Amino acid sequence: MLSIYKVSYKNLLRKKTRSILTIIGVGLSAWVLASLMGFNQGYEASLNRDIDNMGFQVLVTAKGCPYEAATLMLKGGTGLRYMKESITNLVLVNPEVDKVTPMLMHAVFDPNKGESGGMSAYLGVDPETFPKMKSFLEFKQGKWFTDSKALEVVMGYEAAELEQREAGDILLIPDKNIELKVVGILKRTGTQDDGTIFVPIHALQKLFGKTGELTGLGIKVKKDANIAKFEEKLYELPDVQVVSLAQVKQTIMNLVSTAKVMVFSIAMIAILIAMVGVINTILMSVFERFQEIGILKSIGAMPWDIFKLIWIETFILCILGGIAGTGMTFGLSKTTEFLIRKLLPYTPTGSLIKLDFNLIAMTMLTVLIIGLVSGIYPAWKAARVRPLESIRSELN
Amino acid sequence: MKNMIRIAGFSLLILMAATTALYAAVGCDLNDPDKDVARLFPGSTGYKTLYLSIDKKGGDALLKEIEKRLGDKFQGLFETADVPYTVYEVLKDKEKIGYIHGVNQKGQYGGIQVFLALDLNGIIKSFYFQKLTSKAAKELRDPAFGKQFENLNLSDFYKYDVVSAKAITPGKVESVKNPAPDAEADFKAAIRATKKNLILMDEFAFQNKYLSEFHPK
Numbered sequence: 001m002l003s004i005y006k007v008s009y010k011n012l013l014r015k016k017t018r019s020i021l022t023i024i025g026v027g028l029s030a031w032v033l034a035s036l037m038g039f040n041q042g043y044e045a046s047l048n049r050d051i052d053n054m055g056f057q058v059l060v061t062a063k064g065c066p067y068e069a070a071t072l073m074l075k076g077g078t079g080l081r082y083m084k085e086s087i088t089n090l091v092l093v094n095p096e097v098d099k100v101t102p103m104l105m106h107a108v109f110d111p112n113k114g115e116s117g118g119m120s121a122y123l124g125v126d127p128e129t130f131p132k133m134k135s136f137l138e139f140k141q142g143k144w145f146t147d148s149k150a151l152e153v154v155m156g157y158e159a160a161e162l163e164q165r166e167a168g169d170i171l172l173i174p175d176k177n178i179e180l181k182v183v184g185i186l187k188r189t190g191t192q193d194d195g196t197i198f199v200p201i202h203a204l205q206k207l208f209g210k211t212g213e214l215t216g217l218g219i220k221v222k223k224d225a226n227i228a229k230f231e232e233k234l235y236e237l238p239d240v241q242v243v244s245l246a247q248v249k250q251t252i253m254n255l256v257s258t259a260k261v262m263v264f265s266i267a268m269i270a271i272l273i274a275m276v277g278v279i280n281t282i283l284m285s286v287f288e289r290f291q292e293i294g295i296l297k298s299i300g301a302m303p304w305d306i307f308k309l310i311w312i313e314t315f316i317l318c319i320l321g322g323i324a325g326t327g328m329t330f331g332l333s334k335t336t337e338f339l340i341r342k343l344l345p346y347t348p349t350g351s352l353i354k355l356d357f358n359l360i361a362m363t364m365l366t367v368l369i370i371g372l373v374s375g376i377y378p379a380w381k382a383a384r385v386r387p388l389e390s391i392r393s394e395l396n
Numbered sequence: 397m398k399n400m401i402r403i404a405g406f407s408l409l410i411l412m413a414a415t416t417a418l419y420a421a422v423g424c425d426l427n428d429p430d431k432d433v434a435r436l437f438p439g440s441t442g443y444k445t446l447y448l449s450i451d452k453k454g455g456d457a458l459l460k461e462i463e464k465r466l467g468d469k470f471q472g473l474f475e476t477a478d479v480p481y482t483v484y485e486v487l488k489d490k491e492k493i494g495y496i497h498g499v500n501q502k503g504q505y506g507g508i509q510v511f512l513a514l515d516l517n518g519i520i521k522s523f524y525f526q527k528l529t530s531k532a533a534k535e536l537r538d539p540a541f542g543k544q545f546e547n548l549n550l551s552d553f554y555k556y557d558v559v560s561a562k563a564i565t566p567g568k569v570e571s572v573k574n575p576a577p578d579a580e581a582d583f584k585a586a587i588r589a590t591k592k593n594l595i596l597m598d599e600f601a602f603q604n605k606y607l608s609e610f611h612p613k
Contacts, residue, residue: 112533114427114526115435140473161474163529164502172505172529179505185473 030325042354055133056218096225124204142167142184294390318371501589532576
């Protein structure tokens, strides 16, 4: 004997193309919804990880000094300002401070880069403190320098690739003809570190006549410290600017939230379209089976039986659409991520779309609720069919 | 109906595969293609860009064949089969008039990027160090040095051993003079890069036109 579920399923098979198109519509909506929710979770997690990977939460630089290599390159190596190394001690006295690491950025003009020359940048770091703060950095070859005065370099993967250097090779500082020994090549990180050439800070200070000077001081704050209050204290130091990575994160999140609202609106429209699609499909099927429903009723089917029959059809369409959407979410997550990276002005490294069981369960539930709500009107319409009227309409 | 499902499934698979692998090796592109192409190929009006790699073109077998023709193994962390190469197909109006192609090469003190402008027969029209980290950079980047490579082709380089930097049989490459004897390593690197560049172009653009002239030692 046929169960009510089998009858509903067979009804859907009678118009295969229409059913498949409806499932695709529901699937697309589920895909957009799940990807958006995954993006919501993934973007923030990746941004947090990127900020953690910087190793420090607060960066102190001399007033007006660009604090990252990209800006420095854009400015053609100019605009660097220096602060005294003694600032390290002034910062260290604060109880909020866990660790500090001094840095010196220096750029030199390389006349043999391109047709009219280009810039090469070096980051002087302290071998005592910097590797501890950036403990996530791994080596492809070699290791960190151990002496802050050694004429050695550690190269980010892309910097090493451009210079075709390996551990043990010599790297020449252009225009100065200074030879440095490559002691380590870092593995790729997907961050700015990939393009950086790290030099022991005191060696770099000596090579470029910047003894006792820094361009930045990275500060790792203790876990329970009040960062906002600590920043205020730092501003009391003379001629420094404080870059809080918490502020940077907030600014980026504010920018991204605008994009999220837009995408969420699109998702809502997609869901509405899917809802209308489901209503249309089921309603069409009800109209086509007007007489058939009448006959069912005349042989004893109650309105609730008809309601259930139609409602189950909606349920099957939505559950299949939800499964298809979930599959697409997983299968197309890389493509979706690629598109998001193209669209957004800044995207952190790592996975932008975080998919987990809760998210999929949530998507399936949403799709089912939407589907069942969409099915109420067609099912109600079918349940109200009067047997005599429907049979008479067939005769007419 | 079945066809429709097949088409939909196939499109989905293509979409899923569309995202290319992250962290591929870095290739060698012109810094400013619009200006550089016009400078290296006077009279050109445009260019098309093709992206190729040994991996995609023929994998390990091709790598071995290229090494054989070069007379040296690909070395180190960065000279690998997955390096993407950018070939600039140079156009005059709609007509193809030549190619520009660059390769990375390990020098004594840093990376070297050698670009060659080639005519449609694979003959060098001009030679350009886009990047050169060397103590003798000034001498090697002097136009007089690059001029020595003009009108040479891969046949000429087959007669030259890039490992020993000596001629296998007398030929034109032998007469290319090193302007800075102290920078012998970088001079050798420049010759090796040029030969590698010509072999790759023979594979990528000239349908192995010069393969028949290759006779292993």
